[in-house]
Amino acid sequence: MSPGSPPPSGSPAYLSGLLLAGRDVLVVGAGAVVERRLGRLLEVGAHVRVVAPEATPAIAALDSEGRIAWRRRRFVDGDLDGAWYVVAATDSTEVNAAVAAGAEARHTFCVRCDDAPAGSAWTPATRNIDDVTVAVIGNRDPKRSRRLLGVIAEALGGATE
Ligand SMILES: C[C@@]1(CC(=O)O)c2cc3[nH]c(cc4nc(cc5[nH]c(cc(n2)[C@H]1CCC(=O)O)[C@@](C)(CC(=O)O)[C@@H]5CCC(=O)O)C(CC(=O)O)=C4CCC(=O)O)c(CCC(=O)O)c3CC(=O)O
Ligand SMILES: NC(=O)C1=CN([C@@H]2O[C@H](COP(=O)(O)OP(=O)(O)OC[C@H]3O[C@@H](n4cnc5c(N)ncnc54)[C@H](O)[C@@H]3O)[C@@H](O)[C@H]2O)C=CC1
DSSP, X not given: OOTTOOOSSSXXXXXXXXOOTTOXXXXXXXXXXXHHHHHHHHHTTOEEEXXXXXXXXXXXXXXXXXSSEEEOSOOOGGGGTTOSEXXXXXXXXXXXXHHHHHHHHHTOEEEESSOGGXXXXXXXXXXXXXXXXXXXXXXXXXXXXXXXHHHHHHHTTOXXX
């Protein structure tokens, strides 16, 4: 089976709980998708570096508050040095491919937001319910994953969204 190709059932992902507190995470791009992903990364204490020429107001505010480090420029390969985990989420296929290739060369896991099988990690729909974290990862049907998370949350008596 080639990297990223799906098994007969389930998803091709090996689920693992990454402990990112205090660890360097590189996020390339600062648009709507990154805005959604930053919440969980910050909640678990990751040290997030964002590289992008433009950012949404919410992401720029996180930088002003010192909660992330935003480098206001285009991605360069050296940005990958030191990262434990990488999110490639620009609106350019070429840039996302370059980020994923540089991460692959360093054996660093990388989520590719535009072409999931071409990355090496996927982002689950995630929610904390009391003292557990519930995460669902499907097979490139994120709305279904989000829906299933809601069903599980309800079964556990947690708030629904
Ligand atoms: C495989 C995966 C890899 C990864 O990115 O990690 C992936 C891939 C892709 N998503 C795409 C599109 C959208 N994804 C969302 C939403 C979410 N996507 C999430 C995860 C994942 N998305 C990973 C595993 C998914 C799984 O479990 O199956 C969630 C769960 C978590 C999170 O994002 O935090 C979050 C929902 C939960 C929440 O909201 O809480 C929306 C909705 C929206 O934006 O409002 C849209 C637009 C509408 C639509 O198309 O449905 C595209 C096409 C891009 C393009 O067209 O270019 C790709 C690319 C591809 O499949 O190759
Ligand atoms: N996986 C997922 O959940 C989803 C993925 N997508 C995909 O993700 C991509 C990004 O989506 P959005 O966040 O909505 O895009 P957006 O257009 O809001 O943001 C793009 C970001 O990329 C940055 N960027 C552009 N060139 C760059 C470079 N050379 N170096 C560094 N940063 C650069 C821009 O400055 C901007 O911050 C979409 O094109 C789409 O393919 C879209 C929706 C959901």
